[in-house]
Amino acid sequence: MTERSRLSADVKDALARDVPAAPALREALRRGLARYGAVDIAGERVFRTRRPAVARLARVLFDEQHGGTPVRRGHDARLYRATTFEIGLGPAAPDTASKPRRRNERRAELRAAFLCAGSLAAPHRGYHLEFVASGAGAERIAALLAAEGVSPRRMVRKGRTVVYFKDLDAIVTVLGAIGASSAILHLEDVRAVKETKNRIHRLVNTEAANVVRAARAAAAQRDAFTYLADAYGLRNLSPALREAAQLRLAHPDETLAELGRRCAPPVGKATLNGRIATLMRLVKRLRRPREEAEVSSV
Numbered sequence: 001m002t003e004r005s006r007l008s009a010d011v012k013d014a015l016a017r018d019v020p021a022a023p024a025l026r027e028a029l030r031r032g033l034a035r036y037g038a039v040d041i042a043g044e045r046v047f048r049t050r051r052p053a054v055a056r057l058a059r060v061l062f063d064e065q066h067g068g069t070p071v072r073r074g075h076d077a078r079l080y081r082a083t084t085f086e087i088g089l090g091p092a093a094p095d096t097a098s099k100p101r102r103r104n105e106r107r108a109e110l111r112a113a114f115l116c117a118g119s120l121a122a123p124h125r126g127y128h129l130e131f132v133a134s135g136a137g138a139e140r141i142a143a144l145l146a147a148e149g150v151s152p153r154r155m156v157r158k159g160r161t162v163v164y165f166k167d168l169d170a171i172v173t174v175l176g177a178i179g180a181s182s183a184i185l186h187l188e189d190v191r192a193v194k195e196t197k198n199r200i201h202r203l204v205n206t207e208a209a210n211v212v213r214a215a216r217a218a219a220a221q222r223d224a225f226t227y228l229a230d231a232y233g234l235r236n237l238s239p240a241l242r243e244a245a246q247l248r249l250a251h252p253d254e255t256l257a258e259l260g261r262r263c264a265p266p267v268g269k270a271t272l273n274g275r276i277a278t279l280m281r282l283v284k285r286l287r288r289p290r291e292e293a294e295v296s297s298v
Contacts, residue, residue, distance in 0.1 A: 225248055
């Protein structure tokens, strides 16, 4: 079983064990199971599922309506040794029932839609919740979802309509509506871990970029002060500027804060940065005649 199917199976098993006590909700859940999980076979309406927990829930609910409904076992030819559970619901008849008016009953039907036609992807590779149904069933599911304030996307896969979400907040809204609280906690945990990792990556990348910029600036300062020593002489500088230039030449890999602590007396990063900026302006003025001479000679 893949990680995606395992997560869906766990959520469905938890939902199937939570049987509502109110008769109206049980009726809405029973109608939803029949609507989204039953197929017509030789004139008979047959509920079919591969989840034992969903089969037990369906038998409990259908027994209340039909009494003593037998459960048949078979194998899905599309899946190797995949057991299916079937419950006969009587002669096939068109489904003309309107959507429930009460919110709790609509949510019960939406839970049934997830049990029969829904799946939840493992969130480690991306968030995805979908319902796969026929055209009319997909339209009804979309209407139930719209009543919860969320707008799903749609696509067609192998001739069937897929109603799906990729936004985590919308997925959490749907899972909350059907009562899948454990799945919500799992998704929120994954989101928290992802956000923490992303924040750490941003901090690491920012720090790495700062280190690269500092190293480039230090290399440029070292080259400039070497030129300054040859062209002007460090002894001609004021004591504070001479100290800043000498410290940079002696400690090319240290930060401004570290160099500031080496000064006598120690100075802050801003103070040392100001001194180095003054030295860089002096170097620029010294280099200007030479650069102009090189340009004129060309």
